[in-house]
Amino acid sequence: MHVVVVTKSTPDTAAKVTVDGSGNVTWKEAMVINPWDEYSVTEAVLLKEAHNIKTTVLTVGEEAHNEAVKQGLAIGCDQGIRVWDSTLANADSLQYSRAVAAAVQKLGDVDLVIFGKEQADTGTDQHVYQVGRKLGWNVIGSVFKIQEIDFAGKTIKVVRLVEQGKQVVAGKLPAVISVVKDINEPKYPSFMGIRKASKAEIPVWDGAALGVDFGLPGVKVSAYQNPPERAGKVQMIDGDSADEKARKLVEKLFEDKVL
Amino acid sequence: MTSVFVWLEHFDGVLVQPSREALGAAGTLGGKITGLVFGKNVDAVVKAAFHAGADEIIKVDDETLETFRFEPYVALLTKIVKDNTPDIVLAGHTTRGREIMGGAAADLDKGLLADCTELSLEGGRLKAVHPVYSGKVLSTIEIVSDGTQFATLRGRAFTPNEPDASRSGNVISASPVLAESDIASKVESFEASVGKVSLSDAAIIVSGGRGVGGPEGFAPIRELAEVLGAAVGASRATVDAGWIPYEHQVGQTGKVVSPDLYIAAGISGAIQHQAGMRTSKTIVAINKDADAPIFGLATYGIVGDLFELLPALTKVFKEKLGK
Known part of the structure; x- marks a missing residue:
């Protein structure tokens, strides 16, 4: 019985990320665990505590992504693995998904793969569904709560969010899920946890070790640019009373044809 | 072709x-x-x-x-x-x-x-x-x-x-x-969201932040949203405090929205919140603190008490829209 949580490092959420004169994306702040993965990694540890299962925290990418793996180890995951070789530089979601699926297959006894809902840097989530297809497993996305999970009986029941409300979905294991914020209260590493994680060996699996070729991409990024500045400065609305301010604002909004 | x-x-x-x-x-x-x-x-x-x-x-x-x-x-x-x-x-x-x-x-x-x-x-x-x-x-x-x-x-x-x-x-x-x-899965039940308008489709969103002070502080937000046919949004702080369900969260670990009009009441405008609403066409910021970062992003700003301004806005919109 084995749960794999897939994570990555992203720039600190408060980081000032910009595109420099050469078209490269830069920031000065530290890398942290992808904000959505605080929940997925915590969920894996909660499952371990409740069901006495093995947990692996997996990443695909350069060494900087070990930061996220270490966070997983520091809060209680059993082992970390990093998949990487030079053919994965600039990997798109298809290549990324082939890499994750190959690692999960190599681990062999996996019942559940958990992702955070999105990657905050690339702003995408298609890799979640693509890993499911590459493994041939069902995917349940945007999970808000795991209601029931039976590793021996190979079943899972979750509440998931869709635009119109909440669904209760029952499925079979093995499966891939993605989780949203509020599925749990994220665990933060203790001092002892950080010490333990900093000493842990995180093996690197390349294409040769996995016995696969990560294949060709479907998409490439051709350029990065800074978004246009918002037009104009804020126009402050003054008045002697709340009523007067409200009237002035509503007039402006009608003049602008916002309403 | x-x-x-x-x-x-x-x-x-x-x-x-x-x-x-x-x-x-x-x-x-x-x-x-x-x-x-x-x-x-x-x-x-x-x-x-x-x-x-x-x-x-x-x-x-x-x-x-x-x-x-x-x-x-x-x-x-x-x-x-x-x-x-x-x-x-x-x-x-x-x-x-x-x-x-x-x-x-x-x-x-x-x-x-x-x-x-x-x-x-x-x-x-x-x-x-x-x-x-x-x-x-x-x-x-x-x-x-x-x-x-x-x-x-x-x-x-x-x-x-x-x-x-x-x-x-x-x-x-x-x-x-x-x-x-x-097929390995079954949808066993469905519970519709409380709000009538979905955040991602909404042309107008009225959002509340820490300044609303508590769960009951969302009442004037909802009243204004009702008059405008708007969806109700919220900052992460209010969701984390348990004042409003997660489905309403706008921002980095919530929803990314792009309405014609975004009214931010009592929201300071942390960078994580801005991530979710910065592409809104017109942004109105209402905040007690004249130095709140949200004013840096806003089209129109009012410094003042949201508990006075929101009901006043609701009243004026009602008159103007003939409701």
Whole structure:
């Protein structure tokens, strides 16, 4: 019985990320665990505590992504693995998904793969569904709560969010899920946890070790640019009373044809 | 002629807004537009899809497709794309749209441009703009694989067609790929959200932050939203404090929205919140603190007490809108 949580490092959420004169994306702040993965990694540890299962925290990418793996180890995951070789530089979601699926297959006894809902840097989530297809497993996305999970009986029941409300979905294991914020209260590493994680060996699996070729991409990024500045400065609305301010604002909004 | 397939999402017999927008975007690419409607008893949706811009429809009407499920829907889209080899497949970047498109693109090993805010066709290849790093940077992305090209479109980034009730066309019926016994999941129940307007589709959003002071502080927000036909948003701080459910959270670990009008009341405007609403067309900020970062982003700002200003706004809007 084995749960794999897939994570990555992203720039600190408060980081000032910009595109420099050469078209490269830069920031000065530290890398942290992808904000959505605080929940997925915590969920894996909660499952371990409740069901006495093995947990692996997996990443695909350069060494900087070990930061996220270490966070997983520091809060209680059993082992970390990093998949990487030079053919994965600039990997798109298809290549990324082939890499994750190959690692999960190599681990062999996996019942559940958990992702955070999105990657905050690339702003995408298609890799979640693509890993499911590459493994041939069902995917349940945007999970808000795991209601029931039976590793021996190979079943899972979750509440998931869709635009119109909440669904209760029952499925079979093995499966891939993605989780949203509020599925749990994220665990933060203790001092002892950080010490333990900093000493842990995180093996690197390349294409040769996995016995696969990560294949060709479907998409490439051709350029990065800074978004246009918002037009104009804020126009402050003054008045002697709340009523007067409200009237002035509503007039402006009608003049602008916002309403 | 370019052939564009559009996967059409519907709920409660109604074609959803992001699918209407995808049909509008398909029209800008030129060529023939084929709508894909999967479900059970979907004739009303088929009709609405013609009105919204589809030239023909492939309809798959079956018990197993009554509610969206990953496996049967992905397998079906993969099969239809394989059999018909369209040049382009589009869908809205909704919860279900992301899932079916990501899944089918993986099955066929084709490129998917996800969450596009602009889309163009150059020399037969799709090119798009996609915000990255929580909207702090824009990326230009291109398809590099051969054959069918996939793209999902961010809500409210593309303009739907005006419905034209005189339009209709050819309906082709197809069969599902998976039988019930092949499907590993079941949707057991559904609970509709409390708000009438979905955040991602809303033209107007009224949002509350820490300044509302507690769960009851959302009352004046809801009253203003009601008058404007708006959705109710919230900052992360209020969700974390348990004042309002997570579904309302706008920002980095919540929803990314882009309404015509975003009214932020009592929201300081942390960078994580800005990530979720910075592309709103007009932003109104109401805050006691004149130095709150939200004013740096706002079109209009009022320094003052939201508990006085929101009811005043509700009253004035009621008069103006004749409610």
